[in-house]
Each structure stands twice: as structure tokens, then as C-alpha cells.
Amino acid sequence: xxxxxxxxxxxxxxxxxxxxxxxxxxxxxxxxxxxxxxxxxxxxxxxxxxxxxxxxxxxxxxxxxxxxxxxxxxxxxxxxxxxxxxxxxxxxxxxxxxxxxxxxxxxxxxxxxxxxxxxxxxxxxxxxxxxxxxxxxxxxxxxxxxxxxxxxxxxxxxxxxxxxxxxxxxxxxxxxxxxxxxxxxxxxxxxxxxxxxxxxxxxxxxxxxxxxxxxxxx
Ligand SMILES: Nc1nc2c(ncn2[C@@H]2O[C@H](COP(=O)(O)OP(=O)(O)OP(=O)(O)O)[C@@H](O)[C@H]2O)c(=O)[nH]1
Numbered sequence: 678x679x680x681x682x683x684x685x686x687x688x689x690x691x692x693x694x695x696x697x698x699x700x701x702x703x704x705x706x707x708x709x710x711x712x713x714x715x716x717x718x719x720x721x722x723x724x725x726x727x728x729x730x731x732x733x734x735x736x737x738x739x740x741x742x743x744x745x746x747x748x749x750x751x752x753x754x755x756x757x758x759x760x761x762x763x764x765x766x767x768x769x770x771x772x773x774x775x776x777x778x779x780x781x782x783x784x785x786x787x788x789x790x791x792x793x794x795x796x797x798x799x800x801x802x803x804x805x806x807x808x809x810x811x812x813x814x815x816x817x818x819x820x821x822x823x824x825x826x827x828x829x830x831x832x833x834x835x836x837x838x839x840x841x842x843x844x845x846x847x848x849x850x851x852x853x854x855x856x857x858x859x860x861x862x863x864x865x866x867x868x869x870x871x872x873x874x875x876x877x878x879x880x881x882x883x884x885x886x887x888x889x890x891x892x893x894x895x
Contacts, residue, residue, distance in 0.1 A: 684732075684740035687853050688870045689846075690761060692786045693771035694779040695722060695750030698805040701836035702771065703747050706846055707731045709839060723749040725757040733850070741850055742874065762793040766862060766870025767849045771803045772820075774833065775812040780804075780820070787827055797862050798870075800829040801849040808835040 691699040700723055707729045729745040746765070748758040770786050772779040783802065790798055802824040804815060817833065824831035830852065832845040856862045857871060864871050 689767040697773040705836040802831040804833040807833040
């Protein structure tokens, strides 16, 4: 697919407790490249939802535009963030490897999406801040076991040292594409998580960030 000036658009959401590093991970993915300055040491908590995008050419052939929604982890924004669960095809469930509670809450985040969206979502478990080895309290093995029990892949990342950031998004994108090719998920015409769009709509710049005005612009 991807012929005739079209490419896929996948809507992807990042979910996880406040402060686990969702914004830093996303900003590293859309703005950072090896050698780029590391993300700011302190960042402001996300208010509601912010929107980023990045276009990529998959080795398997098609071009894909990822529409990436960064959500606030704070409980007081839950009403807003919940309204974005619908119409996504992929979710990165992010915890902080130095924060045990954020790992324990992963099943709650997973369940919240399933209860809203049903099983047509591809998940990836992300253990973030892997640079903080001395204060780590969630092992790689137990996270792998959780991911396997929930039927998803697992990647450890660090925005600080730019470790596995592209790998995380590539892994999720590949899994979505595979599910699409196998007919497990379907192209939708309006507000679906997967759409075919004209190539002219794909931004030339690899990154952009917007305040998203509402749950659906279709
Ligand atoms: N050591 C380390 N710190 C990180 C990393 N990524 C983010 N941080 C720090 O973690 C803190 C929280 O990061 P954010 O990206 O704002 O976290 P968030 O999950 O978006 O938080 P909310 O918007 O409140 O949901 C900041 O102080 C970041 O600098 C990382 O890879 N390694």
C-alpha cells in the first residue's frame, strides 16, 4: 500500500502516570536525533492533551504519518484524556523504571482503554528512564512478563540518553501495519485510528506540536 500518492495515518496515544516521561519521550522522537541536545531537565506537566506528528518510511514499503497524542498523567485531567481513547489504533503504555507505582498502574491504563475502545488497539509497554540504573526498581524480566501476559511487546527507553526511542515507535508502527495486513484492524473513512491520506497532506518537516482543540477534527 502507499501507492498512488497515498500513505497511512495512524493515531497513537501515550498513556501513563504523571511524570513518567511521556512528553520527553515524544519530544525526543519528533525533535531529537542522535547528537541533538538532551531534553530539558525539568518540564512542565502536560495540560490535557498535546498533539505531535511525524512521517516515516517503513522498510516494509508504505509511508506512514503518525499522529501522536501526548496525554496528561495527572488525575485532574482524566476527563479530557479519556475522550481521546476512542479512535486510536495504537497506545504506548509508559511507566518509569524507577517508580514502582507507575508500573503497577499499567494494568489500570490498559483496562481503561479496552473498556472504551474494545480490542482493536495495538499496545506497546514502555519502561522509560532506563538511564537511571542505580535507582531502578522494576526489572526488565518482570516487565517482559507483564507485557507477555497482556499480549504486547515491551521496550525500555531513555529520552535523556536517546536510547531505543525510535525503536519503540517503530515497533508499535510495525505491529499496527501487520495487524492491518492480516485484517485484524481495518481502514476507516472518517475518524478512525487508521486512514489513507493523500501524500500532499504529510508534513515535510519531521515534527510539529500543536495544542489539540478537541477530541476529533474530522
Ligand atoms: N533521567 C531521565 N529523566 C527523564 C527522562 N525522560 C523524562 N525525564 C524527566 O522526568 C520528568 C517528567 O517528564 P515529563 O516528560 O514531563 O513526564 P510526563 O509523563 O509527560 O508528565 P505529565 O505531563 O505530568 O503526565 C522531567 O523532569 C523530565 O526531565 C529520561 O529518559 N531519563
